[in-house]
Amino acid sequence: MSIRLLHYSDIENACDDPVRMGRLAGTIRSIRGEDAVVAGTGDNTAPGVLAxxxxxxQAMPFFRAVSTDVETVGNHDFDFGTAPILDVISKSPQEWIVANVFEGESEDERGVPFAGLDGTTVLHRDGRRVGFVGVIDPATPRIAPTGASELNVASPVESVRTAVSELGDSVDHFVVLAHLRSDLETAVAAVEGVDVVLGGHVHTERHEIADGTLVVRPGANGQVVWEVELFDGTCSPSATRHSTAEGPLDESVADTTREQLSDVGLLETVATVDDPIHRGLDRRTRGESRVGNLVANAYRWTADTDVSFVHNGGLREGRPLSGEVTAGEVASVHPFGGTVEVLHVTGEQLRALLEAAFRPHREDGRLWHGDVSGMTVEYDPAAGRLIGVAVNGQSLEAGREYSLATNSYVVYSDDWPIPHETTVDSFGLPFKTVADYAREEGITVQMGGRLQDC
Incomplete structure (x- = not known):
């Protein structure tokens, strides 16, 4: 006999797509059974347009449909502050756990457990006991500043080690719910006593044995569910991958998602696309992409600036934009809050921004972390440097001032070399900007040599 873990994570903008949400729920429900534990590993309430x-x-109907048992939080679950996620936690069916997040102050300087949540739980299946601990990335207070800047996040490795020690022999299996970057995911897998790590946060899939521990990660946007089997005895855990694209459609969840989109005006058709615009991560980060051009064009259009820059880490995967495209589908490309900001920057400052976006040292081949409009950029991947930058056909002048449209994340994050004191104006939400652009200008965006590999 075995105990099965059904694992989803980082649903994010799947919540904006009735078909994807319906198939995700349908896939889980079709394989659930009484011996299964349904587990989530964060970023399942945000980001997204409906969020x-x-x-x-908006994720509540899904949680209820699949009867989630246990979940940990992710950094984006704090996108709207602590009050909304606490309300979700209080009303959803699953037990939420996180062992390394604290708030306030106490004698040990860490504070008290966030929202009074337990760090661990034990669930019983088939006469056996499965222990769970939830941990999130220590960078959360920095990368989710709206609701997490005052939180203290302790070492996930030490938190897991403590949890294993405390539960000890009281459980038959020990599972980590990990919303962590890859290296920390591997580090918690190395903690003695851990049987399985269910991962999230990183948007690529993972299925491997690390230090003798099974580690799986479904990637983002509800495209994959992992089914992990825990066996009684000496057999090691095993994992089966389920593609939700091939799963049955839960009509109730799909209909509810459509109703949610309709209620906020996101089912309106805003454009027709004859040549599908693909949104895959590789297309966005290996150079110029049509989807990146679309968002950059929208920024420059709404702000009427010389140039625009979009951090493409803020773009999200999903089905290609094709045929009759709704406001929700366009907005889901870039489903974040903040505002479109206008700055006056020198050519020297603009070049520094572009150099920060060019990262040829990445082993995965992802060269570019930005998209532009009004500019052409020549770069040499082998030499790892920019060769030239032109604005509207004219070579960039170091001392000249240019108007730049970008988003508030780029302006105020420490990750980008932008002098935020040069901000002169603010516009609306980025995702609304992209939808408005599509509605007014259509979506005929093409490749135009903006990023040139020399």
Whole structure:
């Protein structure tokens, strides 16, 4: 006999797509059974377009449909502050756990457990006991500043080690729910006593044995569910991958998602696309992409600036934009809050921004972390340097001032070399900007040599 873990994570903008949500729920329900534990590993309430209107509560029908048992939080679950995620936690069916997040102050300087949540839980299946601990990335207070800047996040490795020690022989299996970057995911897998790590946060899939421990990660946007089997005895855990694209459609969840989109005006058709615009990560980060050009064009259009820059880490995967495209589908490309900001920058400052976006040292081949409009950029991947930058056909002048449209994350994050004191104006939400652009200008965006590999 075995105990099965059904693992989803980082649903994010799948909540904006009735078909994807319906198939994700349908896949889990079709394989659930009484011996299974349904587990989530964070970022399942945000980001997304509907998330901005419902503050994470748009995920509740899904949680209830699949009867999630246990979940940990992710950094984006704090996108709207602590109050909305606490309300979701209080109303959803699953038990939420996180062992390394603290708030306030106490004698040990870490504070008290966030929202009074337990760090661990034990679930019983088939006469056996499965222990779970939840941990999130220590960078969360920095990368989710709206609701997490005052939180203290302790070492996930030490938190897991403590949890294993405390539960000890009281459980038959020990599972980590990990919303961590890859190296920390591997580090918690090395903790003695851990049987399985269910991962999240990183948007690529993972299935491997690390230090003798099974580690799986489904990637983002509800495309994969992992089914992990825990065996009684000496057999090691095993994992089966389920593609939700091939799963049955849960009509109830799909219909509810459509109703949510309709209620906030996101089912309106805003453009027709004859040549599908693909949104895959590789297309966005290996150079110029049509989807990146679309968002960069929208920024420059709404702000009427010389140039625009979009951090493409803020773009999200999903089905290609094709045929009759709704406001929700376009907005889901870039489903974040903040504002479109206008700055006056020198040519020297603009070049520094572009150099920060060019990262040829990445082993995965992802060269570019930005998209532009109004500029052409020549770069040499082998030499790892920019060769030239032109603005509207004219070579960039170091001392000249240019108007730049970008988003508030780029302006105020320490990750980008932008002098935020040069901000002169603010516009609306980025995802609304992209939808408005599509509605007014259509989506005929093409490749135009903006990023040139020399």
């Amino acid at each position: 901005h209107y419902y503050e994470g509560h």
